[in-house]
Amino acid sequence: MAHLKELTSLNSGIGFWLQWMCVTICGFLLSLYWIEVGFRPDIRWFQGVMGGLIIGTAQWLVLRQRLPQAVWWIAATTLAWGLIGYSKLGALGWVVPQEMYSVTLRSLYGGLDGLKVGAILGAIQWFALRRHVSNSAWWIAVSAIAWALGLAIGWSSGAILRLKTGIFLGEVGGLGLGWGAIAAITGICLIPLLSLYPPKSLKTGGL
Template sequence: MNNSLKFSWIQWAIGTAIAFLTSLLWVEIGEPRDLGTIEGTIGGTIIGCFQALILSRWLPQSWLWMIATLIPWGLMGGSNFGLIGWVAPRTDSWLIRLVVGLIFGAITGFWTGIWQWLVLRTRLSGSQWWIIINSLSWSVGLSLGWLVGGLLRWKTHLFLGEVIGLGITWILVGIQTGIGLGKLLERNFPTLKSRPSAKI
């Protein structure tokens, strides 16, 4: 692949982390009942915008990525499941945080991954792997982020520990999904170069 067109997972991870920090200007981290559809839509839009800008070199209609990101987060915010990417668990149990984080993270990644796959499938063969990559990334990222957040809160007695924990979650998710997406793009680059833009 041409070096100028190589996908940088580091750029993806940093962009995702910055997007999360930017979202905190409008979305306050709290418990599930504190956050709703509006917060989910705002958070999803910001995350989607940053990621779409990075993807614009490979996906001609990358703005669709923003749409495919804000919709699932908005729906999650309005559901009983909650806006997981901005939620701090109530429990202080490290084991519960770890186990529930694995489960809720997998669900979150699967749900958002399906919507984003609808965009990728028009351009990438094997794009269904994105759903699995996203699920595993969120499962690992959320469980470790919640665990670190709980430990920091227990150590400092400050809610800031939870914020740092969620920041770690988004960084880990960004790194893992960035590496996975990079592999998909490298595998499909000749196809992307020769195939005309999909009409939607």
């Protein structure tokens, strides 16, 4: 009986992770309909708000199964990306480096900038988690690390793809890989944080 319960919990966790990966990546791809990937001066607060709203809404579709009042996740994610876009960082989820094709340098700057973006994003999203999730402060560290690794992967792979193909679309593909890495890391870490709430145990009215 205990073994069956552990197996069910494992399957539930894997299912959540796959859903989280899917909605996050799909959210990024959908955002490209309204946001054109570009350089830092061109991707600012408006693009950040649009992107944050789309990504936050996509992730809410999965979070609402486990997190009470998950609608606040949309507001937090939208606000966070708007503030990040307004800052000197720019909305880095849709930004690629200008005239920098060194994989080493891109990895370095991607890691440093990603750490800042992830910390800001995680800190604001924490407000949507803290009332219902124990040890929710860990989310700030998780977000910072995920974005440091993800943006480093995205920018470096974007340089490789662009140099190999000779077209800017390679940069977009690199960012897509970066978002995939971020979704994978954050999804894994969300499973234990949200373990208090089994899937579909919440009333749908809780949003």
